[in-house]
Amino acid sequence: MNDMRMTERARLMQDIKISARDVNVYYGATRAINDVSIDIRDKTVTAFIGPSGCGKSTFLRCFNRMNDTIESARVTGTIELDGRDIHAPDLDPVQLRARVGMVFQKPNPFPKSIYDNVAYGPKIHGLAASKADLDDIVERALRRAALWDESKDRLTASGTSLSGGQQQRLCIARAIATEPEVLLMDEPASALDPIATAQIEELIDELKENYCVVIVTHSMQQAARVSQRTAFFHLGDLVEYGDTGQIFTNPKNERTESYITGRIG
Amino acid sequence: MSDTPHTAPRGRIDWADPALSERLRLRKRRQFWLKALGLGAVGVAALMLFVLIASLVVTGYQAFRQTHATIEVNIDPFQVDPANIRGGNFDDIIETAILAYFPDVEAPGEQREIVRILSDGAEFQLRDRVLDNPELIGERVSITVPLSDPYDLLNKGLIDRTTPEENRRLKDDQIARFDTLAEAGIISQPLNTALITNADSRFPELAGLKGALVGSFYALATCFLLAFPVGIGAAIYLEEFAPKNRLSDLIEININNLAAVPSVVFGLLALAVFIGWFGLPRSAPFVGGMTLALMTLPTIIIATRAALKAVPGSIREAALGVGASRQQVVFQHVLPLAMPGILTGTIIGLAQALGETAPLLLIGMNAFITSAPETPFDSATALPTQIFIWADSPERGFVSRTSAAILVLLTFLVTMNALAIFLRSRFERRW
Ligand SMILES: Nc1ncnc2c1ncn2[C@@H]1O[C@H](COP(=O)(O)OP(=O)(O)O)[C@@H](O)[C@H]1O
Numbered sequence: 001m002n003d004m005r006m007t008e009r010a011r012l013m014q015d016i017k018i019s020a021r022d023v024n025v026y027y028g029a030t031r032a033i034n035d036v037s038i039d040i041r042d043k044t045v046t047a048f049i050g051p052s053g054c055g056k057s058t059f060l061r062c063f064n065r066m067n068d069t070i071e072s073a074r075v076t077g078t079i080e081l082d083g084r085d086i087h088a089p090d091l092d093p094v095q096l097r098a099r100v101g102m103v104f105q106k107p108n109p110f111p112k113s114i115y116d117n118v119a120y121g122p123k124i125h126g127l128a129a130s131k132a133d134l135d136d137i138v139e140r141a142l143r144r145a146a147l148w149d150e151s152k153d154r155l156t157a158s159g160t161s162l163s164g165g166q167q168q169r170l171c172i173a174r175a176i177a178t179e180p181e182v183l184l185m186d187e188p189a190s191a192l193d194p195i196a197t198a199q200i201e202e203l204i205d206e207l208k209e210n211y212c213v214v215i216v217t218h219s220m221q222q223a224a225r226v227s228q229r230t231a232f233f234h235l236g237d238l239v240e241y242g243d244t245g246q247i248f249t250n251p252k253n254e255r256t257e258s259y260i261t262g263r264i265g
Numbered sequence: 266m267s268d269t270p271h272t273a274p275r276g277r278i279d280w281a282d283p284a285l286s287e288r289l290r291l292r293k294r295r296q297f298w299l300k301a302l303g304l305g306a307v308g309v310a311a312l313m314l315f316v317l318i319a320s321l322v323v324t325g326y327q328a329f330r331q332t333h334a335t336i337e338v339n340i341d342p343f344q345v346d347p348a349n350i351r352g353g354n355f356d357d358i359i360e361t362a363i364l365a366y367f368p369d370v371e372a373p374g375e376q377r378e379i380v381r382i383l384s385d386g387a388e389f390q391l392r393d394r395v396l397d398n399p400e401l402i403g404e405r406v407s408i409t410v411p412l413s414d415p416y417d418l419l420n421k422g423l424i425d426r427t428t429p430e431e432n433r434r435l436k437d438d439q440i441a442r443f444d445t446l447a448e449a450g451i452i453s454q455p456l457n458t459a460l461i462t463n464a465d466s467r468f469p470e471l472a473g474l475k476g477a478l479v480g481s482f483y484a485l486a487t488c489f490l491l492a493f494p495v496g497i498g499a500a501i502y503l504e505e506f507a508p509k510n511r512l513s514d515l516i517e518i519n520i521n522n523l524a525a526v527p528s529v530v531f532g533l534l535a536l537a538v539f540i541g542w543f544g545l546p547r548s549a550p551f552v553g554g555m556t557l558a559l560m561t562l563p564t565i566i567i568a569t570r571a572a573l574k575a576v577p578g579s580i581r582e583a584a585l586g587v588g589a590s591r592q593q594v595v596f597q598h599v600l601p602l603a604m605p606g607i608l609t610g611t612i613i614g615l616a617q618a619l620g621e622t623a624p625l626l627l628i629g630m631n632a633f634i635t636s637a638p639e640t641p642f643d644s645a646t647a648l649p650t651q652i653f654i655w656a657d658s659p660e661r662g663f664v665s666r667t668s669a670a671i672l673v674l675l676t677f678l679v680t681m682n683a684l685a686i687f688l689r690s691r692f693e694r695r696w
């Protein structure tokens with residue numbers, strides 16, 4: 001009882017959005033995530049770093065239950081969003097995903113118009129009362145994704161006709177059109193050129209004003225540039241979690257230090 | 266470190282080395298032979314196709330024209346009662362008209378021979394014309410009627426006048442009578458529209474494909490309406506929703522094997538189940554279509570599953586990521602993207618079904634039926650079974666008509682396949 005009240009207070013104090021406890025993820029018989037517990041703050045960019053294959057994506061996908069769509073995957077432990085268990089039987093993953101948006105590694109706009117790409121989420125969740133309302137939602141989302149000026153004259157053009165960087169911003173617009181509270185990004189800039197990457201990073205920095213952003217990145221520079229909190233994963237373990245500055249300048253764990261200095265690849 | 270035997274460079278390739286150039290020569294020769302064999306195979310296939318089409322055209326083109334005679338008939342009100350046109354004496358009217366070209370012939374036997382120059386269908390053609398225009402009664406009108414098969418062949422040069430009389434189908438006096446008509450300038454050889462507008466007939470000059478075309482259409486429509494939704498439904502379930510376990514593996518293997526089952530087996534099954542148990546009518550295009558649907562189903566399921574599989578996972582992830590349900594992902598994203606592939610597979614499956622003969626023979630779609638079916642439940646033939654019937658008929662006139670019917674069938678098949686190719690190239694996507 002007392003214990004619970006304390007975590008509750010901690011949650012409110014630090015404004016914790018997501019809190020995961022003892023999370024394990026199995027693919028069939030192999031365990032990809034080992035007993036990970038983490039509290040993720042609201043209105044903050046949290047970066048997951050670590051060598052390739054250490055389970056960053058797998059863990060990120062727990063937050064919107066995307067692992068449910070992988071047949072062999074099994075998740076144990078508890079994950080709470082605003083104190084509410086996301087695995088509760090009365091919570092539909094479909095609704096969860098409207099509140100926890102996701103942006104993927106490779107830009108994946110629907111082969112539909114720019115407008116329809118952004119409008120799709122609000123439509124299926126019934127967020128727009130009228131056509132004008134929907135127009136407003138689409139414009140708002142495109143503006144926040146810094147794509148409005150480039151796309152306002154060609155909303156009916158196919159989303160796939162945009163450049164790679166624009167496509168990724170379209171995917172961000174699509175994700176924020178349902179007014180989520182959390183935005184999960186799995187290496188959102190790894191398929192982009194440096195200029196588009198810089199635009200996306202700038203955008204992420206703006207998004208943290210309104211959202212809880214969790215970003216997976218394989219680039220330590222990127223993590224250092226965009227995030228306030230950093231979690232270092234290695235072989236399915238959460239090795240170290242702290243303020244980004246501290247992780248990069250003064251890591252407490254040996255493994256973190258090896259990775260930061262380039263000795264674990 | 267870098268000087269250990271395992272990291273030191275091992276000498277470069279010597280371009281002047283004769284062994285090297287020998288290896289290169291060998292490689293080039295192998296490549297040459299591979300290319301030559303490939304070209305040869307393509308050449309043989311093209312040649313066979315050419316021979317097939319050429320032989321069909323050579324024998325079949327004659328059937329696209331039909332010899333006709335234009336005669337003046339007197340529609341005598343004494344012979345045709347306006348109140349009972351059907352009971353009119355049209356054979357007498359035709360007889361009088363054709364005999365008018367032979368004023369000297371008196372013998373009834375010879376007169377009968379003359380009348381036989383015209384097709385037996387001539388009187389019905391005249392009757393139908395008067396039925397449509399009763400005001401013609403009492404008038405003198407000219408009507409163009411088909412010649413019977415031997416005279417048609419004679420006019421087309423398929424009966425050789427130089428063969429000895431005893432080996433010829435038409436004797437000298439018969440040829441002389443035909444020549445009399447030809448000299449009178451009443452013989453013509455217009456396009457044989459009857460080939461499409463008539464149903465089957467015992468007489469080659471009257472026989473057409475209408476019954477077979479309508480029968481095939483009904484059968485294919487039934488096949489499509491059954492196999493398309495069922496096939497897509499099954500494929501969607503198996504591909505998108507079914508749990509991957511022993512049972513679904515077993516079903517998958519069975520469906521793949523079903524595609525390889527000989528079509529005659531489906532015919533036997535249909536005969537036993539649809540006609541034997543359910544008591545559905547024999548020879549009906551509807552039953553034919555159900556049988557063809559059994560055969561087409563695996564093709565459609567396999568094509569649909571392949572098309573669904575080809576939709577990249579990133580699209581599914583994108584839709585799931587914004588909170589679409591599995592069902593919304595499938596119906597709003599995956600299925601529309603897979604549609605061109607599904608349609609291509611379906612059209613190819615239907616084209617197969619259109620050419621399928623054996624199962625239709627088993628359910629009796631090779632019956633002799635002289636009118637086109639009005640509904641899918643009437644007896645009818647289909648294009649391939651009609652070809653089968655004609656190929657089996659003794660009359661010479663059916664030889665060219667068989668080839669012509671095959672050409673018609675091939676035209677449909679080529680058109681359907683072209684449509685499939687068009688769809689595939691038009692909607693092909695690169696992600
Ligand atoms: N769908 C899957 N099925 C089975 N194993 C998987 C699957 N996805 C990831 N894995 C395994 O889980 C581990 C973590 O993968 P992932 O989360 O993609 O790592 P990261 O994103 O850090 O590179 C890897 O060993 C990977 O092989």
Ligand SMILES: [Mg+2]
Pocket residue numbers: 056057058186
């Ligand atoms: Mg990853």
